[in-house]
Amino acid sequence: MGDSSPTAATKSRSLLAACLTHALHDGYTDGLYAFMPVWQVQFGLSYAALAVVRALYSATMGGLQIPADQALRAVSPRAALILSTGVASTGLLIMALPFGFAGLCVGLVVAGIGSSIQHPRGSMLVTDSYGAASRRPLGIYNFSGDLGKAVLPALVAVLLPILAWRPVLGLMAVLGSALAVALVSLAPAARVIRNAPAAAAAGRGRDGFRILTTIGALDTATRMGYLLFLPFLIHGRGGGSPSVGLALALLFIGGALGKATCGWLGERLGVVGSVMVTEAATALLIAATLFTPLTPTLILLPLLGIVLNGTSSVLYGTVPELCDGDTGRAFAVFYTSVIGSGGLAPILYGAIADHSNQTIGVLASAATAVLIAPLVLALRPHLRGPTVGSCKRSV
Incomplete structure (x- = not known):
């Protein structure tokens, strides 16, 4: 099957969509560390129990990478990234609601499901858009995740002394919802199909x-x-x-x-x-x-x-x-x-x-x-x- 090469503007928008999504999801992932001392005190958790709670998110995100990639290969990049961000934001919203320890655990699993979609689909969007010239754009994509890791945890830590931890999670969920809306105009509605490598x-x-x-x-x-x-x-x-x-x-x-x-x-x-x-x-x-x-x-x-x-x-x-x-x-x-x-x-x-x-x-x-x-x-x-x-x- 032949290439259907996107324009330079489409490539830029696709890269921006992938980078913003990567930054948000990696920010979610590492921003959770700032909540751990608060959760330990509120729920009376040991170090091991705290790690188990944290693993509800990370293990779900890691374990579903391949299934999510396989299940969504026929879905457009726009739909995949919006779904990923929407589900992750919903998970944070569940955590922010007063459902107790069970709500925290359920929310972490839901957020992990959403973030499991982002890595394979974001990487695929960049690779599809740039083809053989994707090495540098993929580097920008990877770097954007580190920017999210630097900004969101710091923001969370600044807000925690001012607000309770549940409202802070609610604000993070709102941020994700705003990105999901922005992705409608940024991410392409259809995949670019390129020749399969030998x-x-x-x-x-x-x-x-x-x-x-x-x-x-x-x-x-x-x-x-x-x-x-x-x-x-x-x-x-x-x-x-x-x-x-x-x-x-x-x-x-x-x-x-x-x-x-x-x-x-x-x-x-x-x-x-x-x-x-x-x-x-x-x-x-x-x-x-x-x-x-x-x-x-x-x-x-x-x-x-x-x-x-x-x-x-x-x-x-x-x-x-x-x-x-x-x-x-x-x-x-x-x-x-x-x-x-x-x-x-x-x-x-x-x-x-x-x-x-x-x-x-x-x-x-x-x-x-x-x-x-x-x-x-x-x-x-x-x-x-x-x-x-x-x-x-x-x-």
Whole structure:
């Protein structure tokens, strides 16, 4: 089937629609961390129970990525993004209503269902619109998620001392509804159908992809485990809700910078060298934040964000090299693995902290980064040979 290439204006609107949706949904995802200390007090939750509650959203979002992508392939980008944003906003609205702990849990699941649609459909919209020239637009799309992670958690933390947590969630739901209305004029009403790429040979790329996916899962586990404890680390140093919001914003701003920095590092050190460096730095900086007062901790957080989040850009860019011909499905599997890990791993770290203390829980997340070293060494042979199938090396 031939191409039906969109105009430059249509491409720009499509990219803007995907970026705004990505920013909102990633802002929803990480903005929930600012609510956790409040929920812990109001509902009497342990660290492990709090992680389970958080996982209702993240595990739902991660587990439904592939089914949502398959179910909505025939749906227009406009309908998919509006549905995604509308369902996620409805979930936040349910959480904002006075339905108690059950309402909170149901709302998190509904919001997770909505956000499960966004990643595969937003990525597909950008890829369909730009075709072979989609690498830079996809980078802009990924970066927009980090902007959402930086802005919405900070906004939530600023509003929490002024308003109760339920009205703050209500305002977030209103923001999503406003975006859903805007998407009517931004997102295209029909998909751009392009020629399907030739299938790539499986070979050793399949084994390498399994290792890469495991590394991605552990890298995400480290990040999400640390994020579970960060608000409590800040409170333990005398910081209030505004300080928590500032800490999260600094970490996520560093993460956004890390995407560019670690991409540059990957070009010079290669996948193995750059991942080894970033994971070692991650472990050291996580441990350092256990022993620094509030102000030095805030200073360290952007540096930690660079390596904590930047590694993912190196891993993400390696997926095409190890794909088996269906790059879209490979990314969906990779997303499912890392998001699922992000939802489940904090439960383990929370249980560790409940049975020991917060410091041990944080050190467990740092130790996970160290565990990546032997895996990335095992990945080396899969990166050295000739190109796997028709998928070119991208890092």
